[in-house]
Amino acid sequence: MAVTDTLVGVDLGTTKISAIIAEVNSDGEIQVVGVGNTASPGMRRGVVVNIEKTTEAIAEAVGQAEQMAGVKVKDVYVGIAGDHIxxxxxxxxxxxxxxxxxxxxxxxxxxxxxxxxxxxxxxxxxxxxxxxxxxxxxxxxxxxxxxxxxxxxxxxxxxxxxxxxTGAIASAQNIYRCVRRAGIGMRGLVLEPLASSYAVLGDEEKELGVCLLDLGGGTADIAVFEGGTIRHTSVIGLGGANVTRDIALVLGIPIEVAEKLKIERGNIYPPLTEGEPITVEIGDDMKPRQVDPAELNEIIRARMEEILEMVLRELKRVDCMRMIASGLVITGGGSLLRGTTMLAEEIFRKPIRVGVPRGLNGLADTVHNPAFATGVGLILYGLKYDGEVSFYGDESDLFSRILKLLKGWFHGLVN
Ligand SMILES: Nc1ncnc2c1ncn2[C@@H]1O[C@H](COP(=O)(O)OP(=O)(O)OP(=O)(O)O)[C@@H](O)[C@H]1O
Ligand SMILES: [Mg+2]
CATH class of the missing domain: 3.30.1490.110 (Dna Ligase; domain 1)
Structure with missing residues (x-):
């Protein structure tokens, strides 16, 4: 079937930058044809803090995806987050x-x-x-x-x-600058949890009431839907990186070792009471350390509890707890931590499930991971709202107006 459009999503995460290229055919089917993924050293808590490093990482991720797909990327949808939202x-x-x-x-x-x-x-x-x-x-x-x-x-x-x-103009302009410097055009700037919601939420859930919770490396992003429309969005400036830093600080081990330990041995629910000590290698000329798994998981759980309780407070503050009959759908790398859903069930007293991106074909396996919810969602958002895709009628007119408005906002920026 003929390819009618190529849509590209670039997720500027705090821990990773991922680029996904998808081709859309005349039936509106989406085929993932390229995926690129790099570390993201120039972002902190969801915002750009180093233009140079972020530009390089975007170019690298997009380059990887281009090579896999055998196409040249013209313009992209980019996610925006940070606690300025x-x-x-x-x-x-x-x-x-x-x-x-x-x-x-x-x-x-x-x-x-x-x-x-x-x-x-x-x-x-x-x-x-x-x-x-x-x-x-x-x-x-x-x-x-x-x-x-x-x-x-x-x-x-x-x-x-x-x-x-709304967002801080400076944060949006920094994103725009990095994308332009990487030699790519920007087709749209989309709030990250809004993008993720397109990848993981069902229409029925959005009708009944649901909260999307993206537990990333730097931020926890919230989007609440009810009655088929969006009710609330917010971004909390805490994430998996805080968990890793806690482990490193309390146990006195390097960050990379703490990250590995968290991913391999983290299991926060039900709380561990005892276990064989874990031998941790911390460097060539250093003596291996013995880590108590119960202590390790106590450190992880304390921070995860804090993050989830902040989300609960936020949902109560804006009176959204009563709206979410379908419960919460958790995405982002943080949702992969063992025991997270059970801890969330205890804290929210609502149904909880992990949101894995769907709605794609092709290399879908590669992006079949909750950490790719934003990247995949950017493409699905683009498919629905792009001014050039006219079968959505009125809504796309509205979107193209907003896009024009956005372009006006960036107008006059050099680089
Ligand atoms: N299996 C796992 N167990 C525990 N934590 C994990 C696992 N896999 C990934 N993580 C954590 O998830 C976080 C990264 O998640 P994700 O890729 O969604 O973040 P991001 O999109 O880069 O950041 P953000 O959205 O906050 O800007 C890291 O802190 C990482 O340690
Ligand atoms: Mg993210």
Whole structure:
């Protein structure tokens, strides 16, 4: 079948940068044709802290994927996270414009929908922040709430509820700079948990209410869906790297050794009470260390508990616990830690499952890993919202407008 488009997702993680190239055919099927993955030394807690190193890592990951796919990448969707991300729900109201026909009826047009969304997004923002996403949640026509597609309905007053996600302009511009310096164009900038949600959540879950929790190396990202639309997003600046640092500090061993120990021997639930000591090699001229597995897992569990409890507090703060009947779907490398789902069940008292990316063919095996949820999600998001893919009609118009807006925001930046 003919390839109609090539979509590329670049996940700028705190621990790894991964690039995924996928080809879309005329049936909308997606085939993964290239994957690249490198360490990410220029990022910290979800944001770029070293332009040079991040540029190199992006070029390296994209280069690997290009080689595998045998194609040259033109432009990419990139993820953005970091604890500078804020989200708010907002409402806009307009009077529906009168048509030109004789009866001057008030049938809602696409133009009215755009006007009401503009009205809803008109919130005062500090100078250093910009809007990343404006996601419509639902419309009210006169006094009828909960309408998803108002175009074509008759009414006098149109209200829109939207979820607005904002980020620090500087963080977004640094990402843009790195991608451009790596010789690649940027097709879209997408909030990471929003991207991940496209890879791991089902429509039914989003309808019933679900929380996506991406436990990464540097951040824990949250996205709550209910009634088929997004309700809340936020980013907490703690992740697997904190767990590793705790192990290194408490046991007095190098970071790389602590990371290996965590991945190979970490198992936090049920808590271990005893076990054979683990012999740990820490360097050529150093004496091996004996580590008590119960102590190791106590260190890991304490930090994981702290992270999950912060997520619980956040969900309670924004009154989302009652919305998530389907529970939580956990992705990111942190979801691979043994015992995480059981600990989460105890803390949240909700169903918990690990989210493995789906919806792809081809090299799908390579990305069949919760740590690739963001990379795969960027592609699925692109497929749904790209201005060039017109079969999604109205929504893509809206997206291309927002993309234009984003481009305006980057306009004037050198490099
Ligand atoms: N099997 C495992 N057991 C425990 N932890 C793991 C395992 N595999 C990966 N991790 C941890 O997951 C983290 C990396 O996850 P991931 O790749 O999702 O992060 P990232 O996308 O690079 O970072 P972020 O999204 O926070 O910017 C690391 O801290 C790593 O130690
Ligand atoms: Mg990540």
């Amino acid at each position: 804020r989200s708010i729900n907002s409402r806009g109201v307009i009077a529906v414009s009168r048509g030109h026909a004789v009866d001057r009826s008030t049938v809602i047009s696409q133009n009215d929908v755009e006007r009401v969304i503009d009205a809803a997004r008109a919130v005062a923002l500090p100078m250093d922040r910009e809007v990343l996403h404006v996601l419509p949640q639902g419309f009210t026509v006169d006094d009828e709430p909960g309408i998803r597609v108002p175009v074509g309905m008759t009414g006098l007053r149109l209200e829109a509820d939207v979820h607005i996600i």
